[in-house]
Amino acid sequence: MSLSQDQIRSIDHLRQRLSQLSTSIASLRTNLERDEPLPTWPSLQSSAAALSFNLNQLNETFTTHALLLRQAHAYPLPNFPGHTQEALLGQLLRKKMEPGVERWVEEHTITAANGHSGDAIKDSEWRDLWSWAAPTSQGIVGPMLEEDGAFGDDFTIAERKAGVEGVVTGLKRKLDGESDSEEDDEDENDEGGGEKMEDVMPSNGVKGEEGVDPSLPPLSLESILRFTTTGERPPELRMGGRLCL
Numbered sequence: 001m002s003l004s005q006d007q008i009r010s011i012d013h014l015r016q017r018l019s020q021l022s023t024s025i026a027s028l029r030t031n032l033e034r035d036e037p038l039p040t041w042p043s044l045q046s047s048a049a050a051l052s053f054n055l056n057q058l059n060e061t062f063t064t065h066a067l068l069l070r071q072a073h074a075y076p077l078p079n080f081p082g083h084t085q086e087a088l089l090g091q092l093l094r095k096k097m098e099p100g101v102e103r104w105v106e107e108h109t110i111t112a113a114n115g116h117s118g119d120a121i122k123d124s125e126w127r128d129l130w131s132w133a134a135p136t137s138q139g140i141v142g143p144m145l146e147e148d149g150a151f152g153d154d155f156t157i158a159e160r161k162a163g164v165e166g167v168v169t170g171l172k173r174k175l176d177g178e179s180d181s182e183e184d185d186e187d188e189n190d191e192g193g194g195e196k197m198e199d200v201m202p203s204n205g206v207k208g209e210e211g212v213d214p215s216l217p218p219l220s221l222e223s224i225l226r227f228t229t230t231g232e233r234p235p236e237l238r239m240g241g242r243l244c245l
Contacts, residue, residue, distance in 0.1 A: 003072070010065045011072075017061050021054040 003011070028047045031039045039047075062069065074093055076082060082089050097105065155164050223234035 007068055007072075010068055014058075014061050014065065014069075017054065017058045021051070021058055024050050024054050 024047070028044075028051065031043070031047070076089060076093070080089065096102065153160070154169075155167060159167050219234060226232065227234055
């Protein structure tokens with residue numbers, strides 16, 4: 001079958017989509033295998049978004065040119081070096097998928113079909129699951145969140161088992177009962193007498209920032225949000241008399 005120029009452009013468009021998808025997959029695989037430490041979460045999310053976009057574009061291309069792809073048949077030209085490039089020729093003319101790919105497609109096709117069949121989890125089953133999971137998780141996590149639980153301790157469970165004497169906290173104050181005893185000693189000293197401390201306000205007060213008139217009303221929340229979003233000065237700032245940002 002002789003292909004028209006439009007059909008050739010359609011096939012070339014499909015080739016470009018496949019090339020973009022292959023490049024995205026290869027880039028993500030290289031980052032996962034060679035980078036140490038692993039890529040950051042935003043980087044992985046960006047790569048996943050690129051893969052999803054390329055898959056959607058490829059699916060749209062397949063759908064648009066489905067009739068051409070079903071009717072077209074590849075065959076080698078007489079001048080193709082079939083004897084020296086037999087492996088490449090067999091790969092290009094292969095009608096079936098590779099065994100591993102075929103098993104993968106079959107497995108996920110069945111999984112997708114079961115998701116829309118009667119084997120899917122019902123809403124009542126989801127409710128039963130969550131009604132069981134909530135109290136069960138609360139019974140496990142609740143004791144840890146109490147004041148004397150694992151999360152209320154200054155040290156981890158492993159540090160407690162190994163001994164807290166050798167733990168380097170980086171703090172000048174001491175943890176656990178030692179700090180409590182020191183506070184008790186200070187309280188006893190205060191009760192024993194001594195001069196009483198009084199709070200004294202500075203005579204000159206606290207100086208405000210230069211350029212700020214405290215007598216003016218504050219900016220409205222709407223003006224602040226508009227400024228942080230667009231960077232445009234609110235009308236109140238352009239009128240003068242206020243702090244110019």
